[in-house]
Amino acid sequence: MGDVKNVRIWFQKTGAAKYISHLDLTRCMARALKLSGLPVWYTEGFNPHIYMTFSMPLSLGVSGLRECMDIRLTEEAGLEEAAEKLRHYLPQDISVLSAAVPEDPFDAIAYGDYELRLESEAPECLWLAIQELLAQDAVLVKKHTKKGEKEVDIKPHFTQMEHKAMPGWLALRAVLPCGLQGSVNPSLLLEALSEHKNLRPYVEITRTKLLKKDFSDIR
Amino acid sequence: MGCKEKSLNTMGEIRKEKGMKMYPEELERALLKVQKPGRYVGGEALSVVKDKKDVEVRFAFCFPDIYEIGMSHMGIKILYGAFNRVPYFWCERVFAPWVDMEAEMTARGVSLYALESGDPVKDFDFIGFTLQYELSYTNILNMLKLAGIPLRSADRTELFNIVVAGGPCACNPEPLADFFDLFFLGDGEEVDLEVMELYRQCKKEGASKGEFLRRASQIQGVYVPSLYDVDYHPDGTVKSYTPKEGVPATVRKCSINDMDSAYFPDSFPVPMIEVVHDRVSVEVLRGCIRGCRFCQAGFLYRPFREKSIETIDRQCRDLCASTGYDEISLSSLSTSDYSRLNELLDRLHTWTEQQKVSLSLPSLRVDNFSPELMARVNSVRKSGLTFAPEAGSQRLRDVINKNVTQEELMRTVTVAFREGWTRIKLYFMIGLPTETMEDVLAILSLGQDVVDAFYQCKDKPKGKAVEVSLSAAAFVPKPFTPFQWFGQDTMEVLREKQRELKSKNPSRRVSVSYHGAETSFLEAAFARGDRRLCAVLEKAVEYGLRMDGWDECFDFDKWMEAFAACGLDPAFYASRQRGFDEVFPWDHLDYGVTKGFLMEECRRAYAAKTTPNCREKCSGCGAGCFKGGICVGGR
Ligand code: SF4
Ligand code: SF4
Numbered sequence: 001m002g003d004v005k006n007v008r009i010w011f012q013k014t015g016a017a018k019y020i021s022h023l024d025l026t027r028c029m030a031r032a033l034k035l036s037g038l039p040v041w042y043t044e045g046f047n048p049h050i051y052m053t054f055s056m057p058l059s060l061g062v063s064g065l066r067e068c069m070d071i072r073l074t075e076e077a078g079l080e081e082a083a084e085k086l087r088h089y090l091p092q093d094i095s096v097l098s099a100a101v102p103e104d105p106f107d108a109i110a111y112g113d114y115e116l117r118l119e120s121e122a123p124e125c126l127w128l129a130i131q132e133l134l135a136q137d138a139v140l141v142k143k144h145t146k147k148g149e150k151e152v153d154i155k156p157h158f159t160q161m162e163h164k165a166m167p168g169w170l171a172l173r174a175v176l177p178c179g180l181q182g183s184v185n186p187s188l189l190l191e192a193l194s195e196h197k198n199l200r201p202y203v204e205i206t207r208t209k210l211l212k213k214d215f216s217d218i219r
Numbered sequence: 220m221g222c223k224e225k226s227l228n229t230m231g232e233i234r235k236e237k238g239m240k241m242y243p244e245e246l247e248r249a250l251l252k253v254q255k256p257g258r259y260v261g262g263e264a265l266s267v268v269k270d271k272k273d274v275e276v277r278f279a280f281c282f283p284d285i286y287e288i289g290m291s292h293m294g295i296k297i298l299y300g301a302f303n304r305v306p307y308f309w310c311e312r313v314f315a316p317w318v319d320m321e322a323e324m325t326a327r328g329v330s331l332y333a334l335e336s337g338d339p340v341k342d343f344d345f346i347g348f349t350l351q352y353e354l355s356y357t358n359i360l361n362m363l364k365l366a367g368i369p370l371r372s373a374d375r376t377e378l379f380n381i382v383v384a385g386g387p388c389a390c391n392p393e394p395l396a397d398f399f400d401l402f403f404l405g406d407g408e409e410v411d412l413e414v415m416e417l418y419r420q421c422k423k424e425g426a427s428k429g430e431f432l433r434r435a436s437q438i439q440g441v442y443v444p445s446l447y448d449v450d451y452h453p454d455g456t457v458k459s460y461t462p463k464e465g466v467p468a469t470v471r472k473c474s475i476n477d478m479d480s481a482y483f484p485d486s487f488p489v490p491m492i493e494v495v496h497d498r499v500s501v502e503v504l505r506g507c508i509r510g511c512r513f514c515q516a517g518f519l520y521r522p523f524r525e526k527s528i529e530t531i532d533r534q535c536r537d538l539c540a541s542t543g544y545d546e547i548s549l550s551s552l553s554t555s556d557y558s559r560l561n562e563l564l565d566r567l568h569t570w571t572e573q574q575k576v577s578l579s580l581p582s583l584r585v586d587n588f589s590p591e592l593m594a595r596v597n598s599v600r601k602s603g604l605t606f607a608p609e610a611g612s613q614r615l616r617d618v619i620n621k622n623v624t625q626e627e628l629m630r631t632v633t634v635a636f637r638e639g640w641t642r643i644k645l646y647f648m649i650g651l652p653t654e655t656m657e658d659v660l661a662i663l664s665l666g667q668d669v670v671d672a673f674y675q676c677k678d679k680p681k682g683k684a685v686e687v688s689l690s691a692a693a694f695v696p697k698p699f700t701p702f703q704w705f706g707q708d709t710m711e712v713l714r715e716k717q718r719e720l721k722s723k724n725p726s727r728r729v730s731v732s733y734h735g736a737e738t739s740f741l742e743a744a745f746a747r748g749d750r751r752l753c754a755v756l757e758k759a760v761e762y763g764l765r766m767d768g769w770d771e772c773f774d775f776d777k778w779m780e781a782f783a784a785c786g787l788d789p790a791f792y793a794s795r796q797r798g799f800d801e802v803f804p805w806d807h808l809d810y811g812v813t814k815g816f817l818m819e820e821c822r823r824a825y826a827a828k829t830t831p832n833c834r835e836k837c838s839g840c841g842a843g844c845f846k847g848g849i850c851v852g853g854r
Contacts, residue, residue, distance in 0.1 A: 015260075015262060016241055016242070016257075016260035016261060016262030016491070017262065017491065019250055019256040019257045019259075019260050020257045020491045020492055021257075021492070023493075024257065024491055024492050024493060027493065027497075028264075028491055030543075031264075031489065031542065031543030031544065032264075032543060034543045034545065035540075035541075035542075035543040042575070048575065060251070060256070061250070061251045061256070089264065089543065090264065091262055091263055091264040091489075091491055092262060092264075093262050202248050204247075
């Protein structure tokens with residue numbers, strides 16, 4: 001592979017960009033990398049393409065404030081400069097935060113730190129309802145998998161939530177499994193609310209960062 | 220380039236600082252309930268956002284179909300760039316929402332908006348549509364409705380919300396005449412700007428809408444339908460078109476002679492979601508040298524005009540450099556007719572390979588397919604090879620002036636088999652003038668011949684079976700073609716022909732497909748319709764019809780109800796054989812090609828006589844009046 005250097009690009013996916021799929025995101029990134037003129041490494045083979053590998057894909061509609069992908073550069077390029085160039089060519093709602101030398105491998109990612117903003121006229125009441133829900137012995141929701149539907153108990157994942165009531169909103173913070181060993185989608189809580197409590201508030205979900213096993217930030 | 224992008228970027232930043240969204244805030248709650256929300260949010264790189272206080276005339280470019288189709292269209296990119304180049308014009312994009320989004324918007328009281336600013340379409344000075352196919356007409360009216368703009372031109376009395384259209388179907392815009400203030404005929408990139416300037420001037424002078432339209436009608440290529448009165452004979456055919464208020468008796472299209480100096484964009488908004496044609500496409504020529512007698516585009520865009528290799532090369536480089544795409548499509552009606560195609564490919568290959576950019580041609584011709592050419596363009600391999608002989612028998616191919624011979628086709632497919640292809644798709648039409656059942660069945664024998672050619676080919680790919688798919692579309696007679704007099708086959712006849720095709724298919728290696736006779740019938744009615752059809756369209760939209768090009772939305776019975784409610788018979792427009800002396804609703808529009816020439820071509824068609832292409836010999840079609848392209852250049 002010669003002298004190639006791994007570089008981790010940190011970015012946000014918000015606004016209009018939260019409505020594009022992970023596949024669309026990779027296409028946008030590939031075009032921007034091509035435009036940036038950075039000395040990116042191409043995969044070998046019949047149909048060479050720019051090497052990019054992403055951490056944990058975001059679900060459609062979920063914003064990400066500190067997402068990352070790894071690329072490889074074949075020549076020495078300043079990290080600051082690389083970030084600047086890439087930022088210039090991306091759509092405005094995919095914004096590059098920085099470029100850095102990766103410290104942790106992606107398989108060290110264990111959790112996602114999520115913020116859920118639920119719309120509510122009476123946020124304290126909604127919080128009570130959520131507490132009631134989580135006081136059940138088990139909170140079963142149907143999960144769609146490749147093998148069909150199965151019931152899972154989401155209770156253990158959501159008991160540690162922090163909450164904050166604001167006028168018109170209830171904000172929740174949940175740290176949920178998110179990694180190659182398995183992930184819990186924050187929207188499962190909303191499904192449980194719908195199934196068990198018949199509540200369907202509008203929600204905005206943001207993944208603020210990705211964490212390691214010891215809950216420290218991935219770097 | 221750096222400088223321009225900088226300024227776009229800063230605009231993006233301004234918008235970000237102000238927390239501006241490209242889509243109305245109320246939609247946030249709807250977006251996750253609809254399919255592909257990325258269609259509705261804008262925010263693409265290279266979309267043009269201007270500061271409203273610097274803008275004098277706002278143009279909403281409306282594509283009457285969904286985002287993925289509209290964003291694949293070349294015309295919108297050319298005009299978007301041409302308009303936005305003028306500092307005080309701002310052109311934004313609008314697409315038809317899919318039915319799920321339409322329902323959400325209606326339920327939430329969100330009116331149709333433009334993707335760059337998120338502003339409602341009803342705030343725009345111009346609302347411009349491109350007329351690509353007849354089955355999008357209901358989408359146009361539905362979009363006006365969703366925008367909250369009165370449908371009829373007469374109900375929009377101010378000099379504001381000027382509704383305009385261009386594109387191929389503007390050659391017979393009569394079924395839309397009551398809704399539009401003006402139509403652009405022919406090449407739009409210059410005349411559109413002239414009309415926008417006129418509007419700006421009229422605004423300054425405080426002129427009325429009527430005054431603006433009168434002045435606009437004096438510009439070549441501008442047709443103001445309200446300034447022409449139509450009289451009908453008792454049998455329903457047109458008696459006369461009478462120009463009012465000193466407007467010209469005929470309106471001639473605009474034709475740009477010098478394709479090298481014509482505006483072509485060096486960037487365009489790059490979709491974040493995947494669209495149908497997700498690549499750079501550069502127009503290499505306009506018009507077509509061939510006069511296939513069924514082909515409206517072939518006559519409308521005459522004369523044939525090429526760009527120079529230098530221009531094409533520069534435009535390809537510029538677009539790759541601004542968008543980051545790694546595929547270029549060299550597009551036109553018939554790219555392989557480009558006179559110096561090999562030289563062009565050589566030139567492009569000097570940099571595309573190194574930059575990992577691939578080239579593709581949108582259409583291949585049976586008579587110039589070669590392994591050399593295939594080796595130099597990619598992206599054909601994936602989907603198999605497609606050719607369009609259009610008719611099964613040689614006699615019928617002579618009738619339609621499609622100069623493809625059986626021998627050429629066999630030679631071509633044999634070359635293709637030798638090169639490793641095993642899937643061949645052939646396009647045909649059924650319901651062509653003079654067609655007999657024998658001609659229809661000749662489609663199947665041609666398919667069988669291709670299969671036989673595979674088995675006879677010694678160097679065919681080993682261990683693979685050949686797949687030949689035959690696709691038969693129903694022929695729709697169009698204005699400005701030698702078949703504009705022809706009464707379309709009735710749906711019964713078309714269905715009979717389809718049945719024969721299906722049941723007499725001789726081979727398991729051959730598959731046959733066809734499109735619905737009903738959509739073709741409707742398309743034919745609108746293609747050659749007159750002003751009275753405006754009422755039918757209005758009714759159709761009232762009945763909730765739109766997205767007629769999509770099977771899941773098309774409702775033929777409802778359409779027939781709409782016709783009946785207006786006391787009109789679609790067969791009068793679609794299936795009636797017309798006489799040479801009939802006045803057509805588009806006779807006062809002049810595309811260069813004369814009615815006399817079309818009549819002569821019609822006679823030759825019925826005599827199965829072919830006509831040489833423009834490169835072989837000028838046939839004096841009339842398009843020479845534009846004094847451009849192949850009519851004046853050497854052949
Ligand atoms: S080759 Fe024939 S069908 Fe194709 S664009 Fe030209 S005239 Fe039309
Ligand atoms: S005038 Fe002659 S060369 Fe020009 S488009 Fe017509 S037939 Fe072709």
